[in-house]
Amino acid sequence: MKKNTRFLTLSISVVAAGALVLAGTTPSNAAVKKLTTIRIAAVVKGLDNPYFISVKAGIVDTAKKLGVTANVQAAPGLNDDIGQANKLDALAGQNYDCYIVIPISSNNLSQGLGKVTKAGKPIINIDSPVDPASLKAAGGKITSFAGTDNTAAGKAGGASMIKLIGTGKKIGLIAGLAGNVTSNARIDGFKAGAAGATFVGPVNADWDTTKALDAANQMLVANPDLAGFFAANDQMAQGIAKAVAAAGKKIPVYGVDGIMDNLNLIKAGSVTASVSQYPYVMGKMGVEACVVLAQGGKVPAWTVTPHAVIDSSNVDSALKTGNQLPPAGYNDPYAALIKK
Amino acid sequence: MNISSKSSASSAQAEEADTSSLSKLRLVTKDPFFWSNWIVVVAFVLVVVVFGAIKPHNFLTMYNLNNILVASAIPAIIVVGQTFAVTTAGIDLSVSSIMTFGAVCYGIAFTNGWSWWSSGIVGTLAGAVCGVINGFIIAKRKISDFIVTLGMLSVASGFALVFSNGQPRQIVSNQLSTLAIGGFGKIPYLMVIAFVITVGAHFFLFNTRFGTHILATGGDPDAARSMGVNIDLVKIVVYSISGTLAGFAAMLTISRIGAAEPAANTSILLNSVAAVVLGGVSLFGGRGTIFGPFVATLLLQALTNGLTVVGVAAYYQYVSIGLVVILSAAMVRTK
Numbered sequence: 017m018k019k020n021t022r023f024l025t026l027s028i029s030v031v032a033a034g035a036l037v038l039a040g041t042t043p044s045n046a047a048v049k050k051l052t053t054i055r056i057a058a059v060v061k062g063l064d065n066p067y068f069i070s071v072k073a074g075i076v077d078t079a080k081k082l083g084v085t086a087n088v089q090a091a092p093g094l095n096d097d098i099g100q101a102n103k104l105d106a107l108a109g110q111n112y113d114c115y116i117v118i119p120i121s122s123n124n125l126s127q128g129l130g131k132v133t134k135a136g137k138p139i140i141n142i143d144s145p146v147d148p149a150s151l152k153a154a155g156g157k158i159t160s161f162a163g164t165d166n167t168a169a170g171k172a173g174g175a176s177m178i179k180l181i182g183t184g185k186k187i188g189l190i191a192g193l194a195g196n197v198t199s200n201a202r203i204d205g206f207k208a209g210a211a212g213a214t215f216v217g218p219v220n221a222d223w224d225t226t227k228a229l230d231a232a233n234q235m236l237v238a239n240p241d242l243a244g245f246f247a248a249n250d251q252m253a254q255g256i257a258k259a260v261a262a263a264g265k266k267i268p269v270y271g272v273d274g275i276m277d278n279l280n281l282i283k284a285g286s287v288t289a290s291v292s293q294y295p296y297v298m299g300k301m302g303v304e305a306c307v308v309l310a311q312g313g314k315v316p317a318w319t320v321t322p323h324a325v326i327d328s329s330n331v332d333s334a335l336k337t338g339n340q341l342p343p344a345g346y347n348d349p350y351a352a353l354i355k356k
Numbered sequence: 357m358n359i360s361s362k363s364s365a366s367s368a369q370a371e372e373a374d375t376s377s378l379s380k381l382r383l384v385t386k387d388p389f390f391w392s393n394w395i396v397v398v399a400f401v402l403v404v405v406v407f408g409a410i411k412p413h414n415f416l417t418m419y420n421l422n423n424i425l426v427a428s429a430i431p432a433i434i435v436v437g438q439t440f441a442v443t444t445a446g447i448d449l450s451v452s453s454i455m456t457f458g459a460v461c462y463g464i465a466f467t468n469g470w471s472w473w474s475s476g477i478v479g480t481l482a483g484a485v486c487g488v489i490n491g492f493i494i495a496k497r498k499i500s501d502f503i504v505t506l507g508m509l510s511v512a513s514g515f516a517l518v519f520s521n522g523q524p525r526q527i528v529s530n531q532l533s534t535l536a537i538g539g540f541g542k543i544p545y546l547m548v549i550a551f552v553i554t555v556g557a558h559f560f561l562f563n564t565r566f567g568t569h570i571l572a573t574g575g576d577p578d579a580a581r582s583m584g585v586n587i588d589l590v591k592i593v594v595y596s597i598s599g600t601l602a603g604f605a606a607m608l609t610i611s612r613i614g615a616a617e618p619a620a621n622t623s624i625l626l627n628s629v630a631a632v633v634l635g636g637v638s639l640f641g642g643r644g645t646i647f648g649p650f651v652a653t654l655l656l657q658a659l660t661n662g663l664t665v666v667g668v669a670a671y672y673q674y675v676s677i678g679l680v681v682i683l684s685a686a687m688v689r690t691k
Binding site for chain 1: 414417419420423426427430517520521522523524526528533536537609614617618621624657660661664665667670671674
């Protein structure tokens with residue numbers, strides 16, 4: 017039901033947009049904000065991770081293409097929750113038309129977002145969701161969320177690995193920061209996708225390559241019969257690949273994210289596959305949603321961004337395009353709503 | 357000094373007639389200690405003026421100045437503790453981890469039904485315990501401050517993970533969020549708290565007998581000992597102050613973030629050391645100021661805020677902040 021009404025409003029606004037274009041008269045177009053006057057502020061996670069650099073590229077490229085202005089700011093470090101909150105606070109009082117955010121923890125930006133909402137500006141939340149309870153307490157409101165379904169991504173990885181090694185085998189799991197929602201969703205999804213296997217771990221390696229290397233070494237010593245590894249991100253998968261190679265084994269290693277480093281390793285054969293997320297698409301959709309809202313349009317409240325398993329079969333095409341867009345295409349509900 | 361030898365005959369005459377106030381000023385500005393105390397204030401004013409000129413309608417607004425004060429409050433409290441440690445020629449590397457540990461203890465108390473302020477006492481005490489342990493080991497076992505607090509850095513963040521099981525705890529409290537958002541007029545509560553602590557610390561260091569003992573210990577421990585100063589007690593007290601303030605700051609962090617998280621925030625540690633040096637406290641001990649590091653904290657936060665408001669890309673922000681720290685430290689360097 018809900019979906020239907022959303023689709024209805026969506027199609028109405030599409031029709032309305034079409035009508036505007038068809039009418040083509042100056043008075044009716046004057047109400048729509050000119051693309052060159054639209055200003056967007058984005059606060060993303062630390063730019064010491066290729067994943068968020070890709071989000072940034074998606075924001076910057078799309079803004080350039082559409083002719084809008086974007087100020088992209090990042091947390092001083094991946095764990096600097098207060099530093100990130102300070103950045104949003106600094107931008108919240110300025111006259112941006114729309115804000116794009118990726119919170120470090122589910123709570124840390126809520127107070128700043130409350131200020132943005134009180135100023136009457138729309139917020140697009142991408143990648144990691146803001147916690148609804150703390151957001152409500154601070155008086156904030158997210159207009160639209162665009163992010164991956166991490167459980168589904170993990171599941172796709174699990175299914176792909178089972179196809180490779182068969183059921184009834186032992187798989188080692190390496191997770192990110194303890195208690196991290198994204199990490200838990202990917203690991204749980206993987207377990208569901210790889211039903212029939214037994215699991216060792218998950219051990220937390222804090223998203224870190226070196227820590228994952230050490231953890232994988234210990235796992236291999238304790239469980240010489242491991243038939244595969246799954247890591248909740250690509251950087252940890254790289255560490256695992258080193259441990260596996262050092263132990264003289266040839267077992268599949270899966271990561272999540274699809275960062276370029278890892279795609280090169282997939283081509284070289286040391287990492288087996290990565291469930292690629294498309295941070296570039298998230299950044300792109302964030303800007304598009306912002307533009308639609310700045311023009312007075314409406315956007316869907318929730319959009320799932322694509323994922324795809326990249327292995328030796330499709331790594332070449334992914335490498336050629338910088339893995340910015342999924343090989344099989346994707347659904348973008350925002351792009352069509354922009355009034356040029 | 358060599359002012360008269362440098363000046364020409366005519367200007368020397370003018371100087372004599374000038375009731376020597378100008379030459380006095382020159383003497384003052386040639387004194388390296390004058391600069392070590394005031395460079396940070398000059399730098400702060402410079403930052404405000406420059407960003408104010410570039411973005412007058414965005415940077416110099418009440419709203420944004422309020423942001424800078426809120427952002428400075430928690431680092432300013434941590435910096436007070438760090439200043440005490442550095443004044444005794446020590447250093448406290450465990451401040452950020454103790455803060456994380458305090459936050460986790462706060463979260464456990466709060467989710468077990470304790471009120472927002474009694475949980476705050478729990479968090480503060482947890483920090484105090486870490487500080488006392490630091491001070492006790494440094495004083496009694498004569499191990500370098502660097503090593504002991506480096507160890508505590510790991511131990512405190514480890515226990516934070518153990519106690520919390522790695523899980524963040526959400527803290528929803530109206531009083532706490534009022535603490536973070538509200539203020540007396542335009543001055544945020546958080547900054548008022550930080551300023552009261554700063555003034556109290558200044559009074560303690562410069563107007564009490566124990567404060568003099570702290571300075572003496574940092575200046576020359578052997579001389580201080582022979583004068584009857586209890587060096588061990590001084591060490592224990594300064595690290596206890598640092599730990600207690602870190603534990604207290606944990607509550608203010610939770611008020612801003614809305615959750616007690618076990619992840620350590622290392623930038624707080626780096627900022628505290630940078631602010632202490634920028635503020636004109638000698639790393640070799642014995643020469644301290646409380647207000648210098650306070651202004652330095654404002655400077656660092658104003659700089660980050662200004663760069664963000666102007667829209668300087670994140671990567672260049674690291675560079676510019678690092679350069680300011682090194683440049684100012686080079687200027688305050690005295691023999």
